[in-house]
Structures are given as C-alpha cells and as structure tokens.
Amino acid sequence: MGTDKNMNRRDALKKMGSIAISTVVASSGLLSLTSCNEKRKRIILYFTGTGNSLYTARQLADENTELLSIPQLVKQGKYEFEADEIGIVFPIYGHMPPYMVRQFIKKASLKSKYKFAILTYGARKCNSVEIWNDISLKANTKFDYITTLIMVDNWLPNFDMNEQMKLDKHIPENIQKITADLKQNKHWHEPVTEEERLMHNGFMEFTGLDPEVGFLKKSEQYFVINTRCINCGVCTNVCPRANYNLTSNGIEIQGDCEFCFACIHNCPQKAIQFGKIENDPLLMRGEVNPNARYRNEHISLMDIKRSNNQF
Ligand SMILES: Cc1cc2nc3c(=O)[nH]c(=O)nc-3n(C[C@H](O)[C@H](O)[C@H](O)COP(=O)(O)O)c2cc1C
Ligand code: SF4
Ligand code: SF4
Numbered sequence: 272m273g274t275d276k277n278m279n280r281r282d283a284l285k286k287m288g289s290i291a292i293s294t295v296v297a298s299s300g301l302l303s304l305t306s307c308n309e310k311r312k313r314i315i316l317y318f319t320g321t322g323n324s325l326y327t328a329r330q331l332a333d334e335n336t337e338l339l340s341i342p343q344l345v346k347q348g349k350y351e352f353e354a355d356e357i358g359i360v361f362p363i364y365g366h367m368p369p370y371m372v373r374q375f376i377k378k379a380s381l382k383s384k385y386k387f388a389i390l391t392y393g394a395r396k397c398n399s400v401e402i403w404n405d406i407s408l409k410a411n412t413k414f415d416y417i418t419t420l421i422m423v424d425n426w427l428p429n430f431d432m433n434e435q436m437k438l439d440k441h442i443p444e445n446i447q448k449i450t451a452d453l454k455q456n457k458h459w460h461e462p463v464t465e466e467e468r469l470m471h472n473g474f475m476e477f478t479g480l481d482p483e484v485g486f487l488k489k490s491e492q493y494f495v496i497n498t499r500c501i502n503c504g505v506c507t508n509v510c511p512r513a514n515y516n517l518t519s520n521g522i523e524i525q526g527d528c529e530f531c532f533a534c535i536h537n538c539p540q541k542a543i544q545f546g547k548i549e550n551d552p553l554l555m556r557g558e559v560n561p562n563a564r565y566r567n568e569h570i571s572l573m574d575i576k577r578s579n580n581q582f
Contacts, residue, residue, distance in 0.1 A: 311335050314354040314383075318342065318361040318372050318511070319578055320531030322570030323391045323422040328360040329569075330446045331389070331453065340578040341375050342511035350375070353382040356456075360389045362531075363419070365478065366397040366471050367485035368406065369529050371511060377410045385456045387416040389449060393424020393435070397471040398463040416452060418461045420445055425532055425565050427545070428554055432536075432563035478553055490514040490528035492546065493554070494535065496521070499542040505572065506543065509533040513581035536564045537575055 313336040319325040328338055337354075341361070344350070361372045368376075368390075388407070390399050396419040407414055422442055423435045452459065475482060490512075500522055506515040507522075510533060514526035535543045544561055548554040566575065 311356070312354040313337070313356040313358070314339060314352050315358040315360060316341055316344070316352075316375075317359070317578070318369055318531075319570075319575070320362065320529075320533040321423075321425045321536045321565055322567030322575060323425070324360045324362050324389075325574060325578060326567045326569045327389055327391055327420055327422070327446065328358075331358065331360070331450060341372060342579050342581065345371060345375060346581055350378045351380045351382075355383060356385045356387070356453075357381045357383040358387040358389065358453075359414075360391065362425075363390050363392045363396065363399045364486045364530060365474060365480055366392075366395070366399040367402055367480075367482075369531060370485055370487045370527075371529055373406060373485065376407050376412060379410070379412065381412055385416075386412065386414045387453060388414045388418075390417070390419045391422050392419055393422060393426060393430070395470070396421075397467045397474070400461045401463050401468070402471075404460060414460075415456070415458045416460070418449060418452075418459070420449065423565055423567070425536060427532065427535065427558040427560075428556065429559060431560040432565040433560065436565065486530040488528045488530050489526075490534075491525045493528065493530075493548060494524055494543050495546045496524065497542050497544060499540040500538075501540055501542075503539060505576075506534045506538055507582065508576040508580045509537045509572075511579040511581065533575060533579055536566055537572060538564070539572075 313333070315328045315332055315336055316339050317324050317328040318341040332338055359372070359376075361368055367373075388403055390396070390403060392399065399419060400417045404414065404417055420442070421440045423432070423438075423440070424430045425432070480486065502517060502521055504517050506524075507513075507517055511531060512526055512529060514524055514528060515534065516523045535545075541562060541564055545554055545558055547557070566572070
C-alpha cells in the first residue's frame, strides 16, 4: 500500500512536470519546430577541394540539415549515420569519385529512407552516375537519386581558371531543379549514353588509371613549391590528407594525394606548381595558366580549412 502511495505521488509529480514543460515548449513555438525536426532530419556529407561541392551542399541544405565534411568524419572515425534523408556531394575525378569518398562509402552505414548523390563536374561527366551507382551498390548502399551538376572546371592541366569563371553554366537554375526533385523525394538516376561509356573507357586506357582506385597520386612527385612561398601555412590546413608540413626548412610535402587541388588553388602566393611529369599523359603538358587559380566565389578560405584541416 505504502509503495503504491509513493508511486502515485511520483507519477503525479512527473505528470505535472511534463505538463509544465509542454506548456513552455508550446508557448515558445518550440513544439512545432521539434516535431518538424523529427519529421525531416537531413544529413548531407560532402567532399570539396575548391568549394563547388560545399557550395552545392549548402544550397541544398535547409534548417533541418546537418552538413558534414567527409575528411573530418574520416579523421574522427565516424561512419554511422541515421536521418530521414541522407545526401552526398562530391566532385568527380576522371568521372570517378575521389579516393577518400570511395573508401568512405565502403565503410559507411547510411540509415535512411531516401538517399541522394550529387556529383559536381566541370566539362565532361561521362558515365559518372553509373560508376557511383556501381561503387555504392557494391558497398551495400543504394542511392535513390543520383545526378550531376556542371560547375567551374578546376582541372588546371586543361583549363584556364580565368576563362572558366567567365562561363555561364546555369548553376542556380540547375540547383533549383535538383532542389525541386529532392523536395518530392524523386527516385531517378540521370541517364547515361553508350557514347559516354565509350568515352570513359577511352579515358581509362589513355591514363592507365586503376578503375578500382581512380586518382591517388604521390603529392611529392606532382607538386613543387617555388620561391614565392611565404610560409603562411595555408596549404597545411586545406589538405584533406595532411600532406604539407611547415618545418624549420620551410614547407615540406609528402604522402598519398587525392589530387583534389585544394593546395594548388588555395595558395595565396600561387607558389605551388605542377612538377615536370613526363610519364603521366595527363600532366605532360603542364598547366594552361599557372597564374590563374580558383575557389568558388561563395566559399571562403576558412570554409575550405574547416572542411579539410587534419591537424
Ligand atoms: C583530379 C581532377 C579530375 C577531374 N576530372 C574531371 C572529369 O573527369 N570531368 C569533369 O567534367 N570535371 C573534372 N574535374 C573538375 C571537377 O570535378 C569540378 O571542377 C568540381 O566541381 C570541383 O569540385 P570542388 O570545388 O568541390 O572541389 C576534375 C578535377 C580534378 C581536380
Ligand atoms: S600556402 Fe603557398 S605560400 Fe603558404 S605556405 Fe603553402 S606554399 Fe607557401
Ligand atoms: S596534396 Fe594537394 S591535391 Fe593532394 S590531397 Fe593534399 S590538398 Fe589535395
């Protein structure tokens, strides 16, 4: 009997407490926000070298979206995610995902009713949608919606950044279309033509890249630092692989390289240049304009540092 009495008092106090809390929540408008949050929680995972993919991820985000940088997640060893919608945004390299994104999806568990992938590119997407679908399916993750988005092409060996930035690639209109598709949870993979598949095969033959790896180079073989370097340390913070070190002898570079070009584009002195690489068909001719560099106009240097910094 005594126990029952105690329980009743406790229950009554509990009930009073919850009434008080719900009154405060409702009167402050938090109730609707909380239930709305619970309804549509969205996570967008991204990888970026020069900001196009981060800009895209931000444009697709709403107040219920958590934006997460893949290099930071890899650093923290976080691979499990749960939300109503999960998206991934990254640039394509030779029509393939960056190596880090490839490794990430192999380990990741994405628990969600709706998954989407946005692949940013600059000139030739080929069959990148199919390639990503194959890679992610092999990793037991099925994306309901996969599309590409054309943006400034940051591939320095073929493009002059000053010229690229003048081109109108209809980015706002294309982002608007993607936003509308995502709003209705559209199930769709952007179609790929046979010609695009053949073009990719030709590219792979020409470059000799391993289709299971894509771009994974040695940074010390590809980049050299010239005398314009002022030891500002920017390169140490924008590299998602922590390949740059500021030492008493100046900047040193070494390590497996995503070829994301975050270092070469973001160096304020344009002191990072491609080395002479005669045996790599992609870089035999050097670059088009060593004085032109690019970062998405809506993205700051601090944004790139926050996304990629490994220290
Ligand atoms: C190593 C490398 C390879 C690339 N390969 C392609 C490609 O095959 N096709 C293409 O259209 N753009 C290619 N690009 C351009 C990028 O995909 C494009 O500029 C992307 O939007 C950059 O995104 P970010 O600013 O988020 O790094 C390549 C860029 C790099 C650095
Ligand atoms: S970002 Fe450029 S100038 Fe700054 S330390 Fe690196 S190479 Fe030198
Ligand atoms: S060395 Fe440069 S290109 Fe290579 S991963 Fe680091 S920032 Fe990217």
